[in-house]
Amino acid sequence: MSDILNQVFTGLSLASILLLVSLGLAIIYGTMGVINLAHGEFVMLGAYTVWFLQKNFGLDLLPCLVVSFFAVAAAGWLIERLIVRHLYKRPLDTILATWGVSVILQQGIRLTAGAELRYVKMPGWLSNAVPVLGVEVSAYRIFIFVLTLLLLAATYLLFARTRYGFSLRAVTQNQEVSRCFGINAARVYSLTFAYGAGLAGVAGALIAPLKSVSPDMGTGAVIDAFMVVVMGGVASLMGTVASAAIIGQVSGLLAFVYNDTVAKALVFFGVVILIRFMPEGIFSVRVRRG
Amino acid sequence: MTDTNSMRWRLTGYVLFCVIILVFPYILNNDYLLNKYARYLIFGVLSAALSFSWGYTGILNLGQAVSFGLGSYAMAMALKLRTIPIQTGAGGLPDFMVWNNVKALPWFWEPFHSYTFAVFAGLGIPMLLAFVLGWFMFRGRITGVFVAIITLAMLVVINLVIVDQQKYTGGFNGITDLSTFKAFGVGFDAYSLSTYYLVAGTLCVVLLGGLAITRTKLGLILQAIRDDENRVRYFGYDVASYQNFAFTLSAGVAGFAGMLYTLVMEFASPTFLSVQLSLSIVIWCAVGGRGSLLGAALGAILVTGVQGNLSESPTFLDTWMLIMGAIFIIVVLFLPNGLISLAEKGVRLLKHKSARETATHPVAGAAIATFDSKRVRES
Amino acid sequence: MAMLEMRDVEVSFSGFRAIAGLNLSVNQGELRCLVGPNGAGKTTALDVICGKTRLARGHVRYRDREIGNSEEFRIARLGVGRKFQVPSVFKELTVRENLRVGLCKPHGVFSNLVGRKSGESAERLEALACLVGLADELDHPASWLSHGQTQWLEIALLLAQNADLILMDEPTAGMTGAETHKTAELFNQLKGKHTLMVVEHDMGFVREIGDVISVMHQGRMLAEGAISEIERNPEVKRAYLGSGRISDA
Ligand SMILES: Nc1ncnc2c1ncn2[C@@H]1O[C@H](COP(=O)(O)OP(=O)(O)OP(=O)(O)O)[C@@H](O)[C@H]1O
Ligand SMILES: [Mg+2]
16 A cells, blocks of 8 residues: 555656656747747756755755746747747747757767766755655655646746736737737747746756656656647636646556656657557547547 | 750769769779779768758758668678678677677577578668658648658667667667678778779669659659648548658668668667767768759768868867868758759850740640540549 | 438637527529528538538538538548638649649549549649639639639639539639629539539629528528518518628618
8 A cells, every 4th residue: 555655656756756847848838839848958057046046055956947048948939039039920940949959068068067977965854754544755846846836836826827828828819810909929939938938947946856867868857748648638728737647657557566767668668559549648628530 | 845955954963973983993993992983882872872861852851860870780781691700609600699699599689590581671671660660640631840850759769779689780879890792703892993883882882772762753753742741631642651662762872872872881879860870861862952863962971072082080070070061051041952052053044045935835725625635534 | 302401500810609500591503592681600510511510410411411520631532512601722832733722533642643634634723713713824823813803713613613502602702893793603604514502692693593582580490482481571670680681681
């Protein structure tokens, strides 16, 4: 029994991180139809931000999270302005351009911060275990879970309740028309891209204490996030959440039974089989083809 | 007609290129350089294969290196089993298996004692994999960016599996210390003229054969699919089959290129199916011109040629990736059809100087008549 | 026996019923005009027939075969051709190449790999281009064409396809008066040999071509009959109230 619970909690924390990474990806795709291949590098940048702040200023993780969000969001904003903006009419080409960006970011970090693995400290007050339902759960994993829920709620409110969210939905529906209503589509896009990037930055910062930090850490993270987006569809926040939860739990379990690699492979094949029958993800009803 | 005119230009370009790479060894008689250029030409094959699926059909396969790597491993497995003496293990075990305490040759290694099997596997496994993945994707109407991320994900997953299964694949080190491939009494040593000709001949066949395919009705339908795949369906074409044809054929060619690469490099390694190589293929293709097989091949030769000739020091390689990333972004932004589009523009300028043909118009009513007589004949 | 028969067809888009119990039957060789105010569901009705949109309930029978929710290419192979409201041709291909794609038999991958260009089909292709006035544009990319020319190209594609049942969604939109007239002549020539279903707002055009007119409103069939009957029908007048289209031609 406690083994199962343990496994569920591990799965939950995997799913939380997965959700943070894929949320940004899904929001960007859902709004502008752009798959951002540099998303994994945003995660990596978030992790390096924490490493940098800890090394130079000895900051605790919490303030680092905030800085990570804004630093990576700023990077995302810049990339949208300089590159992605010019390619909205050519979605396949945005994939290529953002791939180029990812190479530059990865190589840039490798040249400046070094190629070796870096380590980040977990804050003291989060490094012990807490009993939950009779099992010891790492406090840090609970922290990740709670923070993810908070960010999810914030994202929901941002989209559903604010003027920015309204503009965003309007622009997603019809750019031309919303422009007539005085909505600045370009600004909305930049902000959305920055927000998605910021979320990835936070995810990276959260992963940092759990794993080592390295220039190519983003690749693995983004692949799992692709699976989430492919499986969840982009129609709703709900789809992303549910599919992150499912993939997180399933990979946690498979990794426990076999190993990480086998888990990744099996999840990939599962998703490929799924898309044959539910091409628009598990949470959308298919009405019109094409 | 302008149509055949531009075709003549294109064919001239292709043939000229083939002649150049075929007479090349007579100009330059240096084993080391031959080996190096053979490598570039293999990348040309790989890049042309991507151009067929991406430029012509609109299927952006970011996992092209999977096919390449699998082909390369198939060849390496066969060549590994021919090394004498392989190692001390029972039944001629490859050395890395001995180091990993494998006691008997795994069943899927057995058939690689046969060259014929290996060659078929090098072609067939990538094609089968592509076909199955394609079946799921294209029947599920997955297109565009989603094809790109799914193929990329597959690449990462397969790479991880190969590195992970060290006992059977040699892990990080790959499969090294191979024997020389021999077929029909000819040895294909990495530095030999025969290997160069095998590679150059392959590139010629791929380019000319590919050009011929793009000229058929099938090639036209592939381009129509790239343009507007939904519209194509309403003419009764089964779009998924067409897409899968292009995807699978391209994978087969990439697999063959992988086999050649093992001959030229004398080993197989997980870097042959790395994200970085896949990225490079896409860059070559984009720089040269995704919409032209020759352009894509030239792009590969040009980029790898520059890379190989500048320097091979590790610090340079680090900055090289930065430069590549930047070049890639610039090409995508400002020259989406690659360098070849500049050449095509030049040709078009020349063409405009030649007088325009004026077509004679038969009476419009005749059209309906032809159209109906055809109908009667069919029914 | 009707060639095409739709019975109790329902289509809903996330709850909104765009078609709510549509009944329609079209005979072989007929030219049927489908009219109705904006948003009546005309385009959706054509979408259902050619397989673009899934129906939630009901039947679509074509030559005694159920085709509702079949794949588009299968329906097309049975002889159903479609022209879209937003003209859709292959913009990157030349007009000639567009027409070659339209000459769609055979459909299979391998037969199109080995098949050779026949002189006959080349002839037919040029004849079609002349018919729609695009002979001078044969080697130009379709993206160079004007809106009206694009409409013509798509019509030519359908003629090339040689479908038995041709579904036309607003074929004359963006055409000049003379062009519209020419289209009407063409349609009149086609009827009898082909079965046509034409969605139109231009009542002048409808008058030129239509025998029987079906009027849709809010996803249902409102009235059916000859044009003079339809124009007198009080229900139809009420449906068009505000848009005023039925009488403006
Ligand atoms: N994909 C869709 N999702 C949601 N609603 C849709 C969709 N397609 C059509 N509709 C709705 O269905 C109704 C019928 O649309 P349809 O396009 O069939 O009308 P129409 O009769 O062709 O109108 P028009 O004369 O303007 O072309 C409209 O209210 C439209 O908003
Ligand atoms: Mg309509």
